[in-house]
Structures are given as structure tokens and as C-alpha cells.
Amino acid sequence: MERFVIIVAGGSGSRMGSKTPKQFLLVRGKPLLMWTFKRFYQFDPQIKIILALPQDKIGYWETLCRKYSFDIPHSIAVGGKTRFESVRNALEQIEADDNALVAVHDGVRPLVSEEVIKNCFLTASTKGAAIPVCPIVETIREVSKDLTSSRTVDRDEYRIVQTPQTFQLGLLRKAYAQPYNDSFTDDASVVEALGVDVFLLEGNRENIKVTTPVDLKIAKALLS
Amino acid sequence: MERFVIIVAGGSGSRMGSKTPKQFLLVRGKPLLMWTFKRFYQFDPQIKIILALPQDKIGYWETLCRKYSFDIPHSIAVGGKTRFESVRNALEQIEADDNALVAVHDGVRPLVSEEVIKNCFLTASTKGAAIPVCPIVETIREVSKDLTSSRTVDRDEYRIVQTPQTFQLGLLRKAYAQPYNDSFTDDASVVEALGVDVFLLEGNRENIKVTTPVDLKIAKALLS
Numbered sequence: 001m002e003r004f005v006i007i008v009a010g011g012s013g014s015r016m017g018s019k020t021p022k023q024f025l026l027v028r029g030k031p032l033l034m035w036t037f038k039r040f041y042q043f044d045p046q047i048k049i050i051l052a053l054p055q056d057k058i059g060y061w062e063t064l065c066r067k068y069s070f071d072i073p074h075s076i077a078v079g080g081k082t083r084f085e086s087v088r089n090a091l092e093q094i095e096a097d098d099n100a101l102v103a104v105h106d107g108v109r110p111l112v113s114e115e116v117i118k119n120c121f122l123t124a125s126t127k128g129a130a131i132p133v134c135p136i137v138e139t140i141r142e143v144s145k146d147l148t149s150s151r152t153v154d155r156d157e158y159r160i161v162q163t164p165q166t167f168q169l170g171l172l173r174k175a176y177a178q179p180y181n182d183s184f185t186d187d188a189s190v191v192e193a194l195g196v197d198v199f200l201l202e203g204n205r206e207n208i209k210v211t212t213p214v215d216l217k218i219a220k221a222l223l224s
Numbered sequence: 225m226e227r228f229v230i231i232v233a234g235g236s237g238s239r240m241g242s243k244t245p246k247q248f249l250l251v252r253g254k255p256l257l258m259w260t261f262k263r264f265y266q267f268d269p270q271i272k273i274i275l276a277l278p279q280d281k282i283g284y285w286e287t288l289c290r291k292y293s294f295d296i297p298h299s300i301a302v303g304g305k306t307r308f309e310s311v312r313n314a315l316e317q318i319e320a321d322d323n324a325l326v327a328v329h330d331g332v333r334p335l336v337s338e339e340v341i342k343n344c345f346l347t348a349s350t351k352g353a354a355i356p357v358c359p360i361v362e363t364i365r366e367v368s369k370d371l372t373s374s375r376t377v378d379r380d381e382y383r384i385v386q387t388p389q390t391f392q393l394g395l396l397r398k399a400y401a402q403p404y405n406d407s408f409t410d411d412a413s414v415v416e417a418l419g420v421d422v423f424l425l426e427g428n429r430e431n432i433k434v435t436t437p438v439d440l441k442i443a444k445a446l447l448s
Contacts (some may be wrong), residue, residue: 131364137435139385139410141357147424150383152413158382159374163361186363188401189376200371211361214430216445221445222438 001098003121004048005040005164006090009033009107010079021057022210023107027220030068031067032210033061035110035223038105041072043117049074050093051107052086084184088176098170101125104187105164106209111222112164113204120166123201130166131188132203133159159182167191226324227345228272229264229388230314233257233281234303245281246434247331251444254292256434257285257446259334264327265296271306273290273298274317275331276310285304289352308408312400322394325349328411329388330433336388337428347425354390355412356427357383386427391415 009023018025023033033051040047049214053061055078064070077090087104094102101124105112116132123130143150165187167175175191186191188198210219229381233247242249247257257275264271277285279302288294301314311328318326325348329336339358347354360379367374389411391399399415408414412422 022364053402087386134368136384137365138433140384141383141424142381143357143383143424145381149421150424152385152407152409152416153382155365157369158377159365159367160360161365179308182353183376185376192376197373200365200367200374212429218442221441 001005001125002048002096003044003046003103004050004094004096004100004169005103006050006052006077006087007033007105007107008052008079008083008086009037009038010052010054010083010086017207022216023082024060024064025216027110027216028223031064032110032219033107034068034070036105036107036112037070037072037074039110039114040105040117041111043114048094050077050090051075052077052079052090054079076164082180083174084180084190087187091173091176094169098168098173100169101166101168102169102172103164104172108210109163109207110210110219111204112162114206116202116204116207117164119201120164123167123199124166128171129188129191129196129197130201131186131198132162132164132207133200134162134203134205136160136198157199159202161186161188162207162209165200166196171196185207225349226272226320227268227270227327228274228320228324228393229327229329230274230301230311231257231260231275231329231331231407232276232303232307232310232314233265234278234307236311241413246440248284248288251334251440255288256334257331258292258294258296258333258444260329260336261294261296261298263334263336263338264329264341264391265337266370272318274301275299276301276303278303284307306404307406308400308414311411314417315400318393320347320393322392322397323434324393325390326393327388328398329348332434333387333431334434335428336386336431336444340426340428340431341388343425344388347423348390348392351423352392352395353412353415354425355410355422356386356388357424358386358427358429362386383424384427385410385412386431386433387411388398389422395420396434
């Protein structure tokens, strides 16, 4: 079974308060994004990696690859204005039959475990669509738009959604052939718009999305 | 204005996979709970601290205080079977008039900022009830009890709730005079059962609840 992963690295770094986009920030001596690559490569050195990167960051990435002698094979797809567009562009590069499996992963999640990657591919191969989720350990509240009213909700009825969100290629192609819609917040929501269910499996809690300086500190600690 | 904080440390350590309850685990050379104390003491050395601790952990805590020459003044209240009971017992020790302010804080949140503590007391003094909340940065889903169906919800309509949850003493006393109810997941929910609104203010994101080995690693990194 052919396996692909689309790594989406379109972030601008604005929330990080840094000029360097967050996916390129150094963590223990190398850019964050390279740590993310490593997780998939360690899981399966044969996996085909497609990196979706904004046009104006491609040269910089190539410079980084030379500088750090980065040798994990991958191809590059030009990112779009939205995550949806980036994934769609990357999908167009994939030449394989509909049974191939494609994971879509956030470039700034360098802490996904090999176990979770494995389970996502395994589950997607039988169920068509699989996403890793984690319980919410804090109390959560539903709030009104102006924050003046709120109520505690039962956290057991919610899950945090992570990536890699993993699909059969045929299904994902069909999903991304749909016109863009604001309700598409992740790949699962795009697939669900076809009326297809996604299967939830257990993620690993440390698989955080690195978007703020606090997250970066956490990532540094957990990648040690 | 007299200020109190009830630090609730009733955990058993079961999720931590450790025999030592999590509030006593060492972080950078001293027990987690002592870091938590330090945040409130640094905010206001005059604050009155009441530690709610299970009966069978009091001796151990006193030993730790001697061992680490821990000298932040505090009194101890015997914890109950539930968080509700622990807070109620601690409240009974407070002798002050109804305008005094009481924060209730999780012992395993050593990373609350002084800014957030200050804002909680300030807001509670005018609004009666104030709790710190943070936006949810990940996609979240509402799930059915058996996890077979789920749907993405708008994360902007939810907040993560932290502590210190802070109240005017009179209000909190009245709230804790109510009989226990399973819907009481935090102090805010107890106060709301009186029909009183709680005011939401911005928490600090690193103020995590340390409940798993991953959290402990994170706390170690952020307390550096």
C-alpha cells in the first residue's frame, strides 16, 4: 500500500511575534519543520512526503536544507492562500490509485508519535478516514460572542482534534474537488461535507500545534 | 481588603502513574505545590493561604516543609472526598467579613501568572465572581457518548477554564452552603447554581493543570 503524507507549512509566524515563520524556528539546533519530517521518516522511510509551502518561502527552505544537510526525500507543492488550497495543490502532485493512503499533517506538530501515525494509516485503510483526537482535561465553557454569558459544558462530550488526518486517496480527492467553504477548518470537515463519516482514534497528548512562544518552549522540552 | 487563597491539593497521582501524589512531585528541586504557593506569595506576601490536603497527606506535607525549609505561611484544612467538600472545609476556617476576597486555585497549577492573580482579585472585588479563561487553539469536536458520531464545532464559542477562580467571600459562602450536585465541576459552577453570573477574564496560557507525565515535563521546562 502506497503511503503519502502532505505536510502543510503555510504559517506566517504572526502569533509567534517572530519574523521567521514558526515552522522554520530553531528547536534544539534545527528548524521545527525538520523535526516533523523526521517523525514520518522514522515511521516509514519509504513514505512519500509532499511539503506544501508558500511560493515565497521555497527558496528559504531550500537554503535551510543545504545548511542543515537535510536529506529526507520530499517534493514541494506551492501553498495557496488557505490551507484548503494548499492541500488541494499538494494532492494534484500525487500519482497513485484511489486505494493509496494520504495523511495530512500540520508542519508545526513535530511531536506526533509513531504509534499515532501507524494507527491513522491502519484505520484509514479499513475505514476510509481516520483522525487522532484527545480528551479535554480542563473544564470548558460555551460562551456567547460578546463573552457576557457562558455556561459550563460536559468536557466528556468534546475532543481536541489533531493531525495527521488520514484518508484513502480516492476519498480525499473527491472531497477536495468540492468548492471551498468557510466551514472547512480541517481535512476531516472537508471529507464530511461529502456525507462520509470520519473515524476517531486516540492521539498522543504531546502532539501540540506550535503556534506561540510558550508552545515553542514546550516543544523544546519534549523533543529532548 | 483581606485576600485569601484556598489551594486545593487533593489529587492521588493515579493519572501520573506515580505513587507520589502529583502535587508533591519534584520540579527543579522542590515539590510542585511549593511552586504554586510561591506565585501567590510573590503576588502578595500578606495573602492568607489555606491548603486543603487529604488527612493522610498532612504529615507528609509537614515533613516536606521541614526538608525544604519551606517558610511561606499557611494554614491547613482537611480535604474531603470531593473537591467541593475540600473547598467547603477550607472556607469554614476563614474568619473575615463578606467583602473579603477568596481565590480558589488548583495545587497543580504552578504556572499561573501574577498578572492573572491580580486581575482575578481586582475583578472579583467589583463583579463578585471572576474566572480566568483561555481561547481554544485547536479544532474541537462534539462527540456522541460511544464516539461513533461527531461534528466539528466553532472553537471561538468555547473557552478553557483555569484557576484561580475568585469570589467575594459572602457569595462563595452562600454557594458552598448548597447541597452537593454532580454538575459542580469547579467553583464557578457552584456559584452559578445560585443564579449569579461569573465574569470571564483572560488567563495565561501556560497556566496548565499538571496531571500527566507530559504535563510534568512541560512544567519543568516553563518553570526554568
